[in-house]
Amino acid sequence: MRFTISRWKFNIFLILLCLGIIFYYKSSYPSCHVLSNLPVEGRLQGYLDHPVLDKNGTLYTYSRADSIIFIGGMPRSGTTLARAILDAHNDVRCGEETRVVPRILQMRSHWAKSEKESMRLKEAGVHKEVLDSSIAAFIIEVIAKHGEPAKRLCNKDPFTMKSALYLSELFPNGRFIFMVRDGRATVHSIISRKVTITGFDLKSYESCMKKWNQAIETMYNECKAVGSTRCMMVYYEQLVLHPKDTMKQVLKFLDLPWDEAVLHHEELINRPGGISLSKVERSSDQVIKPINLEALTKWVGKIPQDVVDKMEELAPMLKKLGYDPNGNPPNYGDPDAFVQQNTLEIKKQEHVWVNKTKVLLTEKLVDLKKVN
Amino acid sequence: MRFTISRWKFNIFLILLCLGIIFYYKSSYPSCHVLSNLPVEGRLQGYLDHPVLDKNGTLYTYSRADSIIFIGGMPRSGTTLARAILDAHNDVRCGEETRVVPRILQMRSHWAKSEKESMRLKEAGVHKEVLDSSIAAFIIEVIAKHGEPAKRLCNKDPFTMKSALYLSELFPNGRFIFMVRDGRATVHSIISRKVTITGFDLKSYESCMKKWNQAIETMYNECKAVGSTRCMMVYYEQLVLHPKDTMKQVLKFLDLPWDEAVLHHEELINRPGGISLSKVERSSDQVIKPINLEALTKWVGKIPQDVVDKMEELAPMLKKLGYDPNGNPPNYGDPDAFVQQNTLEIKKQEHVWVNKTKVLLTEKLVDLKKVN
Numbered sequence: 001m002r003f004t005i006s007r008w009k010f011n012i013f014l015i016l017l018c019l020g021i022i023f024y025y026k027s028s029y030p031s032c033h034v035l036s037n038l039p040v041e042g043r044l045q046g047y048l049d050h051p052v053l054d055k056n057g058t059l060y061t062y063s064r065a066d067s068i069i070f071i072g073g074m075p076r077s078g079t080t081l082a083r084a085i086l087d088a089h090n091d092v093r094c095g096e097e098t099r100v101v102p103r104i105l106q107m108r109s110h111w112a113k114s115e116k117e118s119m120r121l122k123e124a125g126v127h128k129e130v131l132d133s134s135i136a137a138f139i140i141e142v143i144a145k146h147g148e149p150a151k152r153l154c155n156k157d158p159f160t161m162k163s164a165l166y167l168s169e170l171f172p173n174g175r176f177i178f179m180v181r182d183g184r185a186t187v188h189s190i191i192s193r194k195v196t197i198t199g200f201d202l203k204s205y206e207s208c209m210k211k212w213n214q215a216i217e218t219m220y221n222e223c224k225a226v227g228s229t230r231c232m233m234v235y236y237e238q239l240v241l242h243p244k245d246t247m248k249q250v251l252k253f254l255d256l257p258w259d260e261a262v263l264h265h266e267e268l269i270n271r272p273g274g275i276s277l278s279k280v281e282r283s284s285d286q287v288i289k290p291i292n293l294e295a296l297t298k299w300v301g302k303i304p305q306d307v308v309d310k311m312e313e314l315a316p317m318l319k320k321l322g323y324d325p326n327g328n329p330p331n332y333g334d335p336d337a338f339v340q341q342n343t344l345e346i347k348k349q350e351h352v353w354v355n356k357t358k359v360l361l362t363e364k365l366v367d368l369k370k371v372n
Numbered sequence: 373m374r375f376t377i378s379r380w381k382f383n384i385f386l387i388l389l390c391l392g393i394i395f396y397y398k399s400s401y402p403s404c405h406v407l408s409n410l411p412v413e414g415r416l417q418g419y420l421d422h423p424v425l426d427k428n429g430t431l432y433t434y435s436r437a438d439s440i441i442f443i444g445g446m447p448r449s450g451t452t453l454a455r456a457i458l459d460a461h462n463d464v465r466c467g468e469e470t471r472v473v474p475r476i477l478q479m480r481s482h483w484a485k486s487e488k489e490s491m492r493l494k495e496a497g498v499h500k501e502v503l504d505s506s507i508a509a510f511i512i513e514v515i516a517k518h519g520e521p522a523k524r525l526c527n528k529d530p531f532t533m534k535s536a537l538y539l540s541e542l543f544p545n546g547r548f549i550f551m552v553r554d555g556r557a558t559v560h561s562i563i564s565r566k567v568t569i570t571g572f573d574l575k576s577y578e579s580c581m582k583k584w585n586q587a588i589e590t591m592y593n594e595c596k597a598v599g600s601t602r603c604m605m606v607y608y609e610q611l612v613l614h615p616k617d618t619m620k621q622v623l624k625f626l627d628l629p630w631d632e633a634v635l636h637h638e639e640l641i642n643r644p645g646g647i648s649l650s651k652v653e654r655s656s657d658q659v660i661k662p663i664n665l666e667a668l669t670k671w672v673g674k675i676p677q678d679v680v681d682k683m684e685e686l687a688p689m690l691k692k693l694g695y696d697p698n699g700n701p702p703n704y705g706d707p708d709a710f711v712q713q714n715t716l717e718i719k720k721q722e723h724v725w726v727n728k729t730k731v732l733l734t735e736k737l738v739d740l741k742k743v744n
Contacts, residue, residue: 007379010383011386014383014386015386048420048421048509050420095497096497099492099493099498100483100498100503103479104479107476107479111472123652124467124468124653125468125648126470126472127518129517130518133513134472134510134513134514137420137506138506138509138510141502141506141509142503145502146499276497278492278495281496
C-alpha cells in the first residue's frame with residue numbers, strides 16, 4: 001500500500017471518530033457503573049444495590065458484600081467513644097445510634113426461637129434466605145442513609161452485639177468491634193446516669209451486676225462464635241489509657257490506613273464529614289471532650305460493701321474478661337502522657353466544658369423546635 | 373484525494389474494527405439493562421431494584437414504583453378466598469400470609485405514635501424518608517421472594533389494612549382490596565374455629581363483636597383515607613353470591629384483563645403457577661373448594677339472644693357497612709346459578725371433600741417433617 005499524508009489524515013480522522021463513539025457508549029451507561037458494584041448473580045441472591053448521593057453529588061453504592069463495621073457492647077462501655085473516634089477517620093462514617101437496627105434483629109430472633117413461628121413462616125414461603133435478604137435490605141438502607149455516605153460504613157447500636165453471629169451471616173465481609181469495660185464502672189454509670197435498660201433495676205447494684213454479667217456473657221459468646229478474624233474485643237480502659245496503640249490495632253484489624261485524626265476526634269464534633277452527635281444520646285456530653293481518664297475509676301467507693309464483697313460470684317465475667325474482681329480499683333495500667341495531659345487540661349478548664357455542653361444542649365433545644 | 377481499492381479495504385477494516393469495539397461496550401453492561409426498570413433519580417430516592425429469577429430463568433425486577441396489590445380486612449372475612457381467586461389470575465401472584473409484613477408495619481406505627489421515639493430517631497438522622505425506604509425494601513423483598521415472581525405482585529396479610537394509608541405512601545402505585553363481611557359471621561367463625569387474635573376473648577360473643585367493630589372501623593377509615601381510586605371495598609357476601617360480576621369490577625379496579633380462571637380457582641390449588649396454600653393457615657381447607665355459599669349464614673342461631681338483641685349498639689359498623697343489625701340473617705341477595713350448583717355438589721360429595729382435606733393435611737405432615 002502506498003500512503004500519502006492526506007490519506008493518513010483521513011484514517012486518523014476515522015480512528016478519532018470511532019474513539020468518540022466508543023467513549024459516548026462508555027459514558028451512556030453511568031447508572032451501570034455507579035449503581036452496581038456487584039455481578040448479576042450476586043444481586044439475584046439478595047445482594048441488592050443501595051445507591052446514595054453525598055452532598056457533592058458523588059454517588060456511593062452499598063450492598064451486603066461491603067465490609068460494614070458494627071460496634072457493639074453493653075451501653076456505657078465506650079461504644080460512643082469508639083464510634084466517635086472511627087467517625088474521625090477520613091474513610092469511615094458511623095453516626096448516631098439508629099435504634100431500629102437492633103429492634104428488627106430482636107424481632108427476627110423471636111421468630112427464629114419459636115419453632116411454631118418458624119414452621120409457619122416456612123409454610124408461607126418465607127424461608128431463611130428470603131427473611132435474610134429482607135432484613136439485610138432494611139439494615140443497609142438505615143445505615144447508609146441516616147448519615148453522609150463514606151468509603152466504609154459503620155454502625156453503632158450497642159445491642160447488635162447480641163446478634164453478631166447472625167449479622168456476620170447477613171454481611172459476610174462485615175467486621176465487629178466488641179467494646180468491653182469493667183462491669184463495675186458500666187453499672188455505676190448506668191445507675192448514676194439513670195440509663196433505662198429493660199431488665200435493669202436502677203435501685204440495685206447487685207441485680208445490675210448480675211444483669212451485666214448475663215448480657216456481656218451473651219455478647220462474649222457471640223463475638224467468639226464470629227471468630228477473631230472478624231470480631232475484635234476492644235477494652236475501654238486500654239482505649240483511653242493507650243489510644244494510639246489501641247487504634248493502630250483496631251485500624252489494622254479493619255484494614256483501614258492510619259489517620260492521625262483518630263487521636264483528636266474532639267476537633268471534628270459536628271463538623272462536615274466529621275462526627276455527628278445526637279443531642280439526646282447519653283454520651284454526647286462526654287465524647288465532645290478529648291480522650292481522657294475522667295471516667296476510669298469514678299465507680300470506686302460508690303458500690304455497697306456487701307455487693308463489693310461478693311463481686312466475684314455476682315459477676316464471674318469480670319475475671320473471665322481479665323478484671324480483678326477484688327481490686328477496687330484494679331490496676332488498669334499507666335496512661336500515655338498525652339491522655340494524662342488531656343485529663344489535666346479538662347480539669348483546669350472545667351467551666352469551658354460546662355459551657356460547651358450547654359451550647360450542645362441549647363443547640364439541641366433549637367433543633368428539637370425545628371424537628372417537632 | 374486519490375483512492376485505490378486497497379485503501380478502501382483498509383478503511384472498511386478500520387470501521388468494522390470500531391463497530392466491533394462499540395458493540396463490545398454496548399453488550400458489556402447487561403446487568404444494568406435487565407436489573408433496572410427505574411431512572412437513576414428514582415432509585416436514589418429509595419426506589420431500589422429488587423431482581424428475582426423465576427424457575428425458567430426469566431428475570432423480574434420489582435420496585436416501590438410497582439402497582440402491588442394489598443388484600444386486607446378482618447381475619448375470617450374472605451381475605452384468603454380473595455387472594456386465592458386473584459392467584460388464579462394468570463398475571464397475579466399473592467401467595468400465603470407472610471406474617472412479617474404486618475409486624476414491621478406495627479413496629480413502625482409504634483415509633484410514629486411515640487413523640488419521644490420519633491424525636492430520638494430524627495436526632496439520629498433516621499428521618500421519615502430513611503425509615504420509609506428501609507421498610508419498603510424489607511416489604512418488597514418478602515413479597516417478591518416468598519413465592520414465584522409474576523407480572524403483578526399481590527400480598528394478603530389481613531392486618532395490613534390497618535396501615536393502608538402508610539402503605540399507600542410507601543407504594544404510590546399500590547392498590548388495596550378491603551374485604552368486608554358481616555361481623556356476626558366473622559365473629560362466629562373466629563369463635564367456632566378458635567382463631568386466636570390478640571384482644572379477642574373467644575369465650576364472649578359480646579366482647580368479640582365490640583372488638584370487631586373497633587378493628588373494622590380503623591380499617592374502614594384507612595381505606596377511606598387512601599381513597600376510592602386506590603382502595604376498593606369488596607363484600608364477601610357479594611363475592612360468593614355473584615363471583616363473576618364482583619371479580620369483573622375487582623379486575624377492572626386493578627387494571628387487570630378478565631381471566632376466566634378466577635371463576636374456577638379450585639382447579640389451580642397447588643398447581644405450578646397456580647395457588648400455593650399454607651398447610652397451617654386456617655382457611656386452606658375451605659378455599660380448596662369451588663366458590664360456594666356454605667359459610668354465608670352458619671352464624672344464624674349461634675349468637676346468644678342477649679347479644680343479638682343489642683347488636684345495633686354493640687357493633688354500629690354493621691349498619692354503616694350496610695348490614696341490617698336486626699336481620700338474622702339479613703337478606704344478602706340471591707346467588708348466581710353456578711354458585712348454587714357448586715354448593716349443592718359440595719353437599720352431595722361431602723366425603724370427597726373430607727378426603728381432599730385429609731390429603732392436604734397429610735401433605736402438610738410430610739412437608740413439616742421435611743421442614744423440621
